[in-house]
Amino acid sequence: MARTSVPDVLAAIRDVDFPAGKDRLVAAARAASAPEEVVRALRGMTPERYADREEVAGSVRVDPDPAVDPDAARRTARAREGGRPGFSQHLREEPRTPIQEEFGR
Template identity: 80%
Template sequence: MTRARTTVPDVLAAIRGVHFPAGKDRLVTAARDADAPEEVLRALRGMPPERYADREEVARWVRVDPAADPDTATARRIARAREGGRPGLSLHLREEPRTPIQEEFGR
């Protein structure tokens, strides 16, 4: 059984009619009234119980599956781990393939 995934644009579409600032409960209620899928409601329920100033703030705080939304910091961290980098390792310390010019000059 595969689990359905949601993305930030799905969440933002579900809260399209909300006037901001708005609290978490208001966002969940608006999404439920808009007949949003359960995955969207679950993502909204997972947010901290704060007042959100606008849709961009909601987009920053909503938790979605990183594989479903490749623009999240978590997804970038996962992709970097797959490429061999460790979290917190500076770019200049990572193993990278050498360019042909570096090979030629022995650097």
């Protein structure tokens, strides 16, 4: 299986005016006759608006699976938020419950 890289993806979307959504990036890559691996990597990104090429470079999966994973968007969003759920949960700040407020804990 051929692999793609971030420079390959950025070359395929060089004519895109930002901000741009995922669908526009995929369409631009297809219009530029980009390899299918590049299009697949763009399709694996979260469906949001990207402000510039740096955001695309940080969000694109450069080693996608042959079949597009339906949970890829969710995993990408989770990675942006700070990693896997349950990882270092005890170190994260949580709002106090009304009972904790009442008892001063």
